[in-house]
Amino acid sequence: MKTLLLLPGDGIGPEVTAEVRRVVAWLADHAGLRLEVAEAAFGGASIDAHGVPLTDAARDAALASDAVLMGAVGGPRWSGVARAIRPEAGLLGLRTAMQVFANLRPVQCFDALIDASTLKPEVVRGLDIMIVRELTGGVYFGQPKGIETLPDGSRRGIDTQVYTTAEIERVARTAFDLARRRGNRVCSAEKSNVMDSGLLWREVVTDLHARDYADVALSHMLADNVAMQLVHNPRQFDVLLTDNLFGDILSDEAGMLSGSIGMLASAALGAPGTPGLYEPIHGSAPDIAGKGVANPLAAIMSLAMALQLSLDEADLAARLVAAVSAALDGGARTRDLGGTIGTREMGDAVIAALAAG
CATH class of the missing domain: 3.40.718.10 (Isopropylmalate Dehydrogenase)
Structure with a gap:
């Protein structure tokens, strides 16, 4: 069975990662996805819990996984921490440990979001x-x-x-x-x-x-x-x-x-056969953290990239991208896209599109 490590991190990271976990659960229950999911503290959350942004245990878990999906790191709460142990140092350390040298950042404009640009x-x-x-x-x-x-x-x-x-x-x-x-x-x-x-x-x-x-x-x-x-x-x-x-x-x-940086997923890849690191590129957005309004689509699209590139589930990846497109076509919009729905409601829209598709 393939393994996915979730590193929710800081700011809006835990909120958008929660929607990824919900999508994974739906795919497991209804689409035959066999995936073992684990989670670890990362970034500022790890500093608070363990004194460092990336513990040896979290690093080793990442290296032992088939794919790692993180939320975001950093925020003003840790601005006074020494640079060597700031949340961002944990991210750089993780990238170095995983030897992921190529960052893939797809930029697409869904038809439904043409006017949002x-x-x-x-x-x-x-x-x-x-x-x-x-x-x-x-x-x-x-x-x-x-x-x-x-x-x-x-x-x-x-x-x-x-x-x-x-x-x-x-x-x-x-x-x-x-x-x-x-x-x-x-x-x-x-x-x-x-x-x-x-x-x-x-x-x-x-x-x-x-x-x-x-x-x-x-x-x-x-x-x-x-x-x-x-x-x-x-x-x-x-x-x-x-x-x-x-x-x-x-x-x-x-x-x-x-239309929004909240739409941009990414993959970081190393040599063939090594785990990939996947993340939305929107950052921790501390100004909206905890409000339930963050756009989870970049994180969900990062999951789609992980399904395609690291988890041998290309068909499910395509199905998930189609579901995101269908949710947008149906009018689902978070605030960054000019709408009013929240993080969980956008996740609901994607899951509903998966069920309908």
């Missing part, structure tokens, strides 16, 4: 982008890092952007392989005009393309131009390949194309 309908209709973000390298992990006091008493903050050939190649392979199953186009984003790491990125991607993926159309674009093009003509992109920092920023921007 801040962009014109003709710009986002039919949108289908896959952002592939390198996840375990770059400026978030590079050394040296820190804040130092200079001789004159002023302070200097240091973050180091570092990439190796191997790190770039493995995530680029993921992007090219995905493109072959989609529109067969990859756009690689960096800042090769001002950053040596960006120049290396462009050179390595170009060389790999020439060696192994000449059948895939490859283009290069400076990351700041990508930011502009995402709101000007987003449908020009099929697979968008980026480093860790630019992928973080650009995928959040892309959230507005789908």
Whole structure:
């Protein structure tokens, strides 16, 4: 039997993860899903309970699972905690332990949500982008890092952007392989005009393309131009390949194309045969935590990605995506989508669509 570890985390994480658990239970009772589900504290919740954002037990449980689905981490409650044990450090530590180097962030605009986007309908209709973000390298992990006091008493903050050939190649392979199953186009984003790491990125991607993926159309674009093009003509992109920092920023921007960041799921994958890490990218949203108004669809769509990519349940994944689409077609809308229903009611709508489908 396959295993799924839930890490609800902080803020709205427990609320949206609860809806994932309800969907899993329905699929087990009515659609033949055989899945063992466990749960562990993570992020700020783990700091409160255990003094660290990621315990050894939670890490080991993640590594022993077939898939891990987390809710969100962080919030002002832990802003005064030392950086090394902040909730976000637990997330970075989990990604490192699981060696999930490729972050897949699909950006789609459901027909029912075309008017929810801040962009014109003709710009986002039919949108289908896959952002592939390198996840375990770059400026978030590079050394040296820190804040130092200079001789004159002023302070200097240091973050180091570092990439190796191997790190770039493995995530680029993921992007090219995905493109072959989609529109067969990859756009690689960096800042090769001002950053040596960006120049290396462009050179390595170009060389790999020439060696192994000449059948895939490859283009290069400076990351700041990508930011502009995402709101000007987003449908020009099929697979968008980026480093860790630019992928973080650009995928959040892309959230507005789908109508709400509450619609964006993600998968973080490593080598074949290793567990995948799945999460909605909306963050902990502490301003609405505990109010029962958060949109659970990104978390539910993250479950669909887990079913497809880690749990060998592609048919159930497709059925779940269809149920989300049907729920939206039926008018189900949380506040971020311009509606009035709450988190649980949106979960009810998806489950009702599953039952009807």
